[in-house]
Amino acid sequence: MPKRVDHDQRRRELAEALVRCARTRPLHAIGYREVAAEAGVSLNLVQYYFPTKEKLLHGGLVHLRAVMARRLRDRLAETTGDDDPVQRIRLILRELLPHDPVSADLYRVHAAYAALALTDPALAAEPHTAGPDQIYPELTDLVTAAQKAGRLSAHVDPHLAAVALLGAATGLSAYAASGYLTSEQAAQALDQQLDLVLEPHRGSR
Amino acid sequence: MPKRVDHDQRRRELAEALVRCARTRPLHAIGYREVAAEAGVSLNLVQYYFPTKEKLLHGGLVHLRAVMARRLRDRLAETTGDDDPVQRIRLILRELLPHDPVSADLYRVHAAYAALALTDPALAAEPHTAGPDQIYPELTDLVTAAQKAGRLSAHVDPHLAAVALLGAATGLSAYAASGYLTSEQAAQALDQQLDLVLEPHRGSR
DNA sequence: CGTTTCGTCGTACCACCGTACGATAAAAAC
DNA sequence: GTTTTTATCGTACGGTGGTACGACGAAACG
Numbered sequence: 001m002p003k004r005v006d007h008d009q010r011r012r013e014l015a016e017a018l019v020r021c022a023r024t025r026p027l028h029a030i031g032y033r034e035v036a037a038e039a040g041v042s043l044n045l046v047q048y049y050f051p052t053k054e055k056l057l058h059g060g061l062v063h064l065r066a067v068m069a070r071r072l073r074d075r076l077a078e079t080t081g082d083d084d085p086v087q088r089i090r091l092i093l094r095e096l097l098p099h100d101p102v103s104a105d106l107y108r109v110h111a112a113y114a115a116l117a118l119t120d121p122a123l124a125a126e127p128h129t130a131g132p133d134q135i136y137p138e139l140t141d142l143v144t145a146a147q148k149a150g151r152l153s154a155h156v157d158p159h160l161a162a163v164a165l166l167g168a169a170t171g172l173s174a175y176a177a178s179g180y181l182t183s184e185q186a187a188q189a190l191d192q193q194l195d196l197v198l199e200p201h202r203g204s205r
Numbered sequence: 206m207p208k209r210v211d212h213d214q215r216r217r218e219l220a221e222a223l224v225r226c227a228r229t230r231p232l233h234a235i236g237y238r239e240v241a242a243e244a245g246v247s248l249n250l251v252q253y254y255f256p257t258k259e260k261l262l263h264g265g266l267v268h269l270r271a272v273m274a275r276r277l278r279d280r281l282a283e284t285t286g287d288d289d290p291v292q293r294i295r296l297i298l299r300e301l302l303p304h305d306p307v308s309a310d311l312y313r314v315h316a317a318y319a320a321l322a323l324t325d326p327a328l329a330a331e332p333h334t335a336g337p338d339q340i341y342p343e344l345t346d347l348v349t350a351a352q353k354a355g356r357l358s359a360h361v362d363p364h365l366a367a368v369a370l371l372g373a374a375t376g377l378s379a380y381a382a383s384g385y386l387t388s389e390q391a392a393q394a395l396d397q398q399l400d401l402v403l404e405p406h407r408g409s410r
Numbered sequence: 411c412g413t414t415t416c417g418t419c420g421t422a423c424c425a426c427c428g429t430a431c432g433a434t435a436a437a438a439a440c
Numbered sequence: 441g442t443t444t445t446t447a448t449c450g451t452a453c454g455g456t457g458g459t460a461c462g463a464c465g466a467a468a469c470g
Contacts, residue, residue, distance in 0.1 A: 189369040
């Protein structure tokens with residue numbers, strides 16, 4: 001049984017178990033024993049790959065972010081090459097909303113990490129947690145492209161516009177996750193906002 | 206010393222101590238002892254007024270929401286009667302962003318409660334936690350007024366527009382709280398977004 | 411074949427947390 | 441003036457969580 005093992009693979013499995021636990025229980029309250037049970041291994045194995053709890057939490061965050069980024073990339077890739085920047089912006093922002101049970105789970109865990117990072121310096125220091133991080137540059141480029149195509153007034157700052165749109169998606173995600181809005185309502189609100197900001201068929205003004 | 210005491214007042218004091226603790230430490234990790242120490246009383250006094258931890262957390266949330274609502278009301282009241290709906294919307298949304306250390310602290314604790322409510326059924330059931338709740342109706346009315354004043358295209362749904370703007374404020378608050386944006390940047394992004402959605406001097410189109 | 415390393419497990423320790431059980435003074439009630 | 445209530449405290453108990461220590465097979469290495 002105990003032949004050579006890929007440590008990164010094992011860590012990924014355990015991090016996945018942690019994320020699975022965090023879908024339904026407060027992140028801070030999840031411990032080694034719970035992760036071990038969820039992964040079907042014993043306590044010490046978890047501790048073997050994540051010697052301290054801080055590293056365990058960190059590993060879960062890394063995995064979560066990888067999964068979310070991959071899902072976003074896959075979803076965007078399977079859309080036939082749509083070169084309209086406004087349409088692409090819409091796709092990206094829509095994908096950020098929780099739209100199915102899996103993405104809702106991921107969002108919930110991500111929110112737990114974001115909240116924890118606000119008070120836990122160890123988490124706040126390491127990788128970006130709540131920020132738009134990866135998608136932000138691409139979105140800024142797309143907004144700039146839309147602006148050049150005359151879909152957006154020339155005097156607005158694309159950086160600010162991009163981050164404002166991202167913020168709207170984030171906030172609406174929060175409302176949807178907490179049950180205040182249905183995911184359909186959130187999507188509608190986002191769509192309408194996009195229609196107001198980036199009007200599809202208007203010359204520059 | 207032990208004469209008759211106003212229980213609500215005591216509860217408020219203790220809840221305030223809890224919120225003070227939660228500014229810098231994970232909410233879930235705060236216990237009776239820490240709150241007692243922060244309030245300068247002993248363990249059992251906290252337990253006397255909040256017999257169970259669930260009630261303690263609940264009390265903290267109630268107090269936090271009361272403080273935030275009062276701050277918002279006060280800030281809005283001290284603005285000289287500005288009857289322009291767009292300007293009033295701007296004031297409200299700006300006030301939702303963290304703009305000083307106190308509001309940043311309050312936002313952080315509020316975010317911790319919102320995240321906890323996503324997995325803790327006891328918190329999710331009781332009062333609204335993450336939702337725009339109180340301000341939402343007023344904001345919808347203001348958006349409707351702006352629409353009637355020709356500042357917003359007639360075919361948009363004011364409810365969706367209001368919730369989208371609220372979502373933008375919420376998301377930008379998250380970015381500001383997590384250090385991804387400065388509060389100035391968040392305010393600029395929000396302002397620009399408002400300028401795009403509710404154009405100040407345009408006829409109905 | 412002996413030895414060392416590696417992955418995995420069982421168990422134990424210490425500290426802390428929520429909760430409960432008195433105890434004690436001061437005020438109120440009678 | 442006695443008794444009962446009220447606000448407050450000190451301390452204790454059961455449980456749980458992070459961490460540590462040791463053990464034990466299986467492979468790799470010589």
